[in-house]
Each structure stands twice: as C-alpha cells, then as structure tokens.
Amino acid sequence: MDSSDARLARIELKLRDVNQLFHTLDPSPFRERSLDEAAEAFIVSWARDLPHKADLELLVHLPDPGADFELRAQVETAVQSHFQYLAEVKRREFRQLMARGRTSLLIGLSFLALCMIVGNALAGVGSSALFQFGRESLLIGGWVAMWRPIEIFLYDWWGVLRQERDYERLGRMPVRISGPG
Numbered sequence: 001m002d003s004s005d006a007r008l009a010r011i012e013l014k015l016r017d018v019n020q021l022f023h024t025l026d027p028s029p030f031r032e033r034s035l036d037e038a039a040e041a042f043i044v045s046w047a048r049d050l051p052h053k054a055d056l057e058l059l060v061h062l063p064d065p066g067a068d069f070e071l072r073a074q075v076e077t078a079v080q081s082h083f084q085y086l087a088e089v090k091r092r093e094f095r096q097l098m099a100r101g102r103t104s105l106l107i108g109l110s111f112l113a114l115c116m117i118v119g120n121a122l123a124g125v126g127s128s129a130l131f132q133f134g135r136e137s138l139l140i141g142g143w144v145a146m147w148r149p150i151e152i153f154l155y156d157w158w159g160v161l162r163q164e165r166d167y168e169r170l171g172r173m174p175v176r177i178s179g180p181g
Helices: 037-049 069-073 075-125 129-145 147-171
Strands: 008-014 055-061 175-178
Touching (some): 008 037, 075 129, 075 147, 075 175, 129 147
Parallel strands (some): 008 055, 055 175
C-alpha cells in the first residue's frame, strides 16, 4: 500500500522482461495479447488481498526500464484490456447463471406442485402407511427438485459477481514501469 495515498493499493511485479507478463504462444498483436496464466493468477490473488475500496496500481519492476519503450507503452492497455475482457466473460456467465436459475426454479416449482397434487390425491385414496409413505416421498422428492434453484439463488451467484467486480477493478488499474525495486 502506498503510504502517500491510503486509497491506493499497489501490486508489484519484478520481471526480467516485459514479455514475461504475456502468454508466449499468443499470436495476437501486443495490445490484445492474453496475460500469462501465472502472471494473471498472481495479480488477481494479490488484488483480492488488498482493501476492496482502494484503487489499484500495477508497478512492474524491470532491470532496464528504458528498453523497449514502444512495447512498454502498450502494457497498460494490454493489461487493462485483458481484465476488462475477463469481466465481460463473468458478466455473461452471471446472466447465464441467472437464466439457468430461473429455468430451474420454474421446473422445480412445477415438479413440486405436481408432487403435492399427486400426494394429496394419494391421501384422499387411503390413509394406510403405504399411502402415507408415498405422499411423504413425493413431497420430499418435490423439495429435492428445488435444491438446484435454491443453490443458484442463495449461493452460486456470489462468487461469479465477486470475480466480475475483481476483474472490473483490475481493468481500471493504471500500470507503471520502473527500474529494479
């Protein structure tokens, strides 16, 4: 954390070359290249450990910060684009999860209603232990069908939304290059 500004949290990387940030087999132009998986994981994990209300900054330490000036000038754009793309992926994943949740809820409620109707019909036919067992089994089965929509709407969406916010935050972070730190 930068002591001059309590709202600024700094992520620092020490690299031999700026190209270490990027996936070596990615043929895309530099500005659109994917970050190396290890570099991405390091940046994301460090960002998650920093205060969530703080603005982020990525400080890349290079042995010779003057070398490859043109290439280094594009690093901020490339890093921000990478994380903005991941945020968009998580936004789509969230929308798909909510759509799957709504579909699961509709199916689950329909099945639960059907189980309750059949269970009540069984109760009307007879009151023996076998009919009671059938009625209770149908009711349990109906509620088990509600498990997935409940899981989606109570638990699953939190993680996806958190990742989206983390990536959005990383997508706004300025990148500075400096000499050995």
